[in-house]
């Protein structure tokens with residue numbers, strides 16, 4: 753069974769409010785990110801190649817990575833997690849490959865660990881939710897999810913002792 757909890761008063765998210773990173777609108781078609789090469793055309797970001805000239809920009813995901821302004825936070829911990837950390841993080845990396853391939857703006861920013869927890873930050877909310885759901889489905893444990901900023905940010909925690 754998986755328990756879904758609601759967390760209120762999330763200080764981390766409230767303290768880390770930043771500018772909005774629009775993912776569409778206001779860009780000429782096509783526009784290419786000079787950092788990662790993703791291309792904006794017909795209303796969406798893809799890894800398509802461009803024929804001829806494209807306007808240049810830095811995509812919202814690369815801006816979030818450069819400024820370390822995550823849209824998603826996944827916190828993992830517990831004795832079970834620590835014992836199987838390599839396996840679980842391997843699954844996380846594999847999920848990122850699939851997500852990023854289909855959705856260029858959905859990426860992991862970084863994975864950091866201390867003695868209590870591992871924190872994964874992401875450029876998009878969807879990848880964070882997909883990783884959280886996959887881990888809780890595969891390993892049960894306690895799973896909590898909270899949206900903030902009108903669903904522009906997400907905070908997930910998963911724990912199993």
Ligand SMILES: [Zn+2]
Nearest residue numbers: 785788811814
């Ligand atoms: Zn980019």
